[in-house]
Amino acid sequence: MMVILLLGLLGIQLATGMMSTDDIIWSGPFYNAVGETVSALAGEIHETVQGLLQLLVGLHILAIVLYKVKFGEPLVPAMIHGRKLKQDRDNAEHCEREPVSIIKFLIAVVPAAGFTYWLFSIPI
Structure with missing residues (x-):
């Protein structure tokens, strides 16, 4: 929320x-x-x-x-990679997560970089 x-x-x-x-x-x-x-x-x-x-x-x-x-419970790592830690009785272990593919990374970063470049190129 x-x-x-x-x-x-x-x-x-x-x-x-x-x-x-x-x-x-x-x-x-x-x-x-x-x-x-x-x-x-x-x-x-x-x-x-x-x-x-x-x-x-x-x-x-x-x-x-x-x-x-x-x-x-550490929440910051969960905010970064999107997965909460499993809470066992004795120890906490990370959920297994798949590595981010380069395609998914580029799909997220290229439009953000382009939009940022466009914002900074607006004549003021």
């Missing part, structure tokens, strides 16, 4: 940042395409979501630490 919430808020942060300005150095690429009212509203939403994101990320990290301390 937290991942979905954080991703949704990041999407809102992205959309509102594209339409707002800080009136000093930076204006979003769509700032001139929207009116002053929309831009002002987008700026307010952008600032509010920024604070909310900071709070939720802090709570998320705190929950991970508390879960490790209270239950002794």
